Amino acid sequence: MIPWAMQPDETDWKILEILQKGYVPNNTIARELNISEGTVRGRIKKLKDSGVMRIRALINPDVLENKQLVLVAIRVAESRLLEAKAEEISALDNVLSVSIVSGRYDLMAEVLVDSNRGLVEFLTEALSSIGGIALTESFLLLKNFNKFV
Numbered sequence: 001m002i003p004w005a006m007q008p009d010e011t012d013w014k015i016l017e018i019l020q021k022g023y024v025p026n027n028t029i030a031r032e033l034n035i036s037e038g039t040v041r042g043r044i045k046k047l048k049d050s051g052v053m054r055i056r057a058l059i060n061p062d063v064l065e066n067k068q069l070v071l072v073a074i075r076v077a078e079s080r081l082l083e084a085k086a087e088e089i090s091a092l093d094n095v096l097s098v099s100i101v102s103g104r105y106d107l108m109a110e111v112l113v114d115s116n117r118g119l120v121e122f123l124t125e126a127l128s129s130i131g132g133i134a135l136t137e138s139f140l141l142l143k144n145f146n147k148f149v
Helices: 010-020 026-033 037-049 079-090 118-129
Strands: 067-076 095-100 107-114 133-140
Touching: 010 026, 010 037, 026 037, 067 079, 067 118, 079 095, 079 107, 107 118, 118 133
Parallel strands: none
Antiparallel strands: 067 107, 067 133, 095 107
């Protein structure tokens, strides 16, 4: 199925809302929504296959030893290359996500690096391998509240 070709219906949204709070077994969701467990399982599979949702374990970054969470703001040299540069950057090791943003910068990358030299290595080796970046600014996330990666 083509990503985003599916628009969730009311039941799908209810399933998504339940799962956003944390792990819940399919039979519990089924009981809460008064539908069969097979229906829940099928809808979750359809949501995952269509790219609407992904299920994974998230970790509080504050408990990761020797790791630093960083936001890297990026200005791209040519606006017509925004999506291409976002795709390239998102494929780099340590990059958790990349977003096209409004304001002074064009892209915002969330990166998890080794504490000591990780940010320097990311900026000077990984990110510098991508052409068309005009400017970057880094923001170390010192303490996180309700943040999981």
